[in-house]
Amino acid sequence: MIDVNVIKLEDNLDYVIIDTLANKENQYFFLAQELDENNVCVRKVIKEEGKEFLVKLDNEEEFLEVLKLFNSKHNKRGMNDEK
Amino acid sequence: MIFLDNFDAFMEKQLKEIHKEKNIEDIAEYVRKLTNNFFNFEEAKKVVNRLMEDENYTKEDFLSHKADKAIIMYVKFKKIKEASVSKPNEKKEKTPLKTIIKKYHIKAVAISLAAILSVAATLKIADIIITMNEDAEISDLLSSAADIDKGMNIVLSNTTYKGSIEDYITIYDSRGIAKDIIKICNKEPKLIDIALYKVYFGLNFNKLATMEDIVRIIKNYASEDESLNYVTETLNFSSFLDYVFENYISANNPNYFKYKEAVKEYNKNKSYYDLSPEIQEMIDGIMEEYEKGRDNLYAEYKDDLTELVQPNEGGRK
Numbered sequence: 001m002i003d004v005n006v007i008k009l010e011d012n013l014d015y016v017i018i019d020t021l022a023n024k025e026n027q028y029f030f031l032a033q034e035l036d037e038n039n040v041c042v043r044k045v046i047k048e049e050g051k052e053f054l055v056k057l058d059n060e061e062e063f064l065e066v067l068k069l070f071n072s073k074h075n076k077r078g079m080n081d082e083k
Numbered sequence: 084m085i086f087l088d089n090f091d092a093f094m095e096k097q098l099k100e101i102h103k104e105k106n107i108e109d110i111a112e113y114v115r116k117l118t119n120n121f122f123n124f125e126e127a128k129k130v131v132n133r134l135m136e137d138e139n140y141t142k143e144d145f146l147s148h149k150a151d152k153a154i155i156m157y158v159k160f161k162k163i164k165e166a167s168v169s170k171p172n173e174k175k176e177k178t179p180l181k182t183i184i185k186k187y188h189i190k191a192v193a194i195s196l197a198a199i200l201s202v203a204a205t206l207k208i209a210d211i212i213i214t215m216n217e218d219a220e221i222s223d224l225l226s227s228a229a230d231i232d233k234g235m236n237i238v239l240s241n242t243t244y245k246g247s248i249e250d251y252i253t254i255y256d257s258r259g260i261a262k263d264i265i266k267i268c269n270k271e272p273k274l275i276d277i278a279l280y281k282v283y284f285g286l287n288f289n290k291l292a293t294m295e296d297i298v299r300i301i302k303n304y305a306s307e308d309e310s311l312n313y314v315t316e317t318l319n320f321s322s323f324l325d326y327v328f329e330n331y332i333s334a335n336n337p338n339y340f341k342y343k344e345a346v347k348e349y350n351k352n353k354s355y356y357d358l359s360p361e362i363q364e365m366i367d368g369i370m371e372e373y374e375k376g377r378d379n380l381y382a383e384y385k386d387d388l389t390e391l392v393q394p395n396e397g398g399r400k
Contacts, residue, residue: 005183005184006183006184007178007180007182007183007184008178008182009176009178010176010178017183039162039166040163040166041163041166041167042163042166042167043167043178045180046177048177051179051180051181052179052180052181053177053178053179053180054177054178054179054180055169055175055176055177055178056167056168056169056173056175056176057167057168057169058168058169059168060164060168062168063164063167063168066167
């Protein structure tokens with residue numbers, strides 16, 4: 001029994017923070033809906049006027065970049081590794 | 084010979100007829116149903132065409148259900164993408180990071196583990212589909228999907244505790260390192276608890292280089308102030324409570340009967356939050372006893388673990 005970090009997103013549902021990843025430019029959060037772990041989404045951290053917010057990603061390219069980060073961390077083979 | 088020639092021609096005609104009956108539309112309709120209407124008919128048709136053209140799926144692969152898992156993973160991938168990427172002209176909602184709260188969650192690790200597995204699994208499939216890797220074979224895709232299903236089922240099921248972990252880690256442990264860890268822990272099976280949670284949670288077996296790494300990790304995890312019920316929470320907290328009660332609660336413990344009652348109460352509904360505060364307190368007490376017992380256990384076996392690292396001897400034994 002532990003405490004976990006939870007945040008309420010724009011759909012008013014609670015999401016558990018399952019992972020954080022970063023590249024040179026941004027930090028990303030992987031979130032899973034509290035009541036349905038298959039309902040997963042990614043959010044990016046942005047800073048505005050000294051405050052930090054989570055927002056959706058800009059486009060598909062950014063999404064694929066984040067997935068590559070995730071894949072290289074969690075899967076045995078990176079997305080571009082030799083099969 | 085004439086008969087055989089005719090027979091071949093007849094069979095060929097029949098096969099063509101059969102295939103004709105199952106056209107792309109039929110398959111697209113099947114995909115639409117398979118994905119529970121996630122794709123409408125036209126989208127399903129596009130997916131079928133894409134898989135056939137880009138991934139060399141054949142009609143037969145669809146009709147014999149060989150492509151089902153790939154489609155389901157594809158849908159999962161699309162769902163994650165839709166939930167993550169803002170649509171053109173969509174106003175981006177901003178969620179202040181400071182609204183993150185700590186929440187007491189009995190199934191926290193189960194959620195995290197299942198979610199990470201879900202994403203990791205989806206990406207294995209998405210990797211093949213999305214990057215249109217020319218070397219990708221259907222068999223790669225299907226064997227990945229089969230492994231994923233197995234792993235997910237094991238994690239989410241209520242099968243027996245130790246066996247499940249071993250089954251599970253084997254999937255992610257292509258180099259046999261998990262077996263070494265289990266071997267190290269054979270002296271005292273409870274040490275497996277200490278070692279395995281984060282190793283398998285992080286799916287990091289293949290990043291461990293040497294035996295020293297393994298021992299270092301076991302020692303680190305054992306000394307961390309983390310409850311080992313993480314491991315069992317992901318499997319079956321009820322079984323875990325029974326296990327702790329049997330192995331860590333002495334009959335001389337002043338709370339023995341209260342603990343016993345608490346376990347019984349928990350097992351009725353298997354919901355921590357539905358218990359009375361008094362019973363919750365007892366469950367917490369059982370976990371504290373467990374953590375104390377684990378620390379003592381680690382202290383007892385610390386030297387044995389240290390001895391496993393041979394000076395000037397790199398690599399795995």
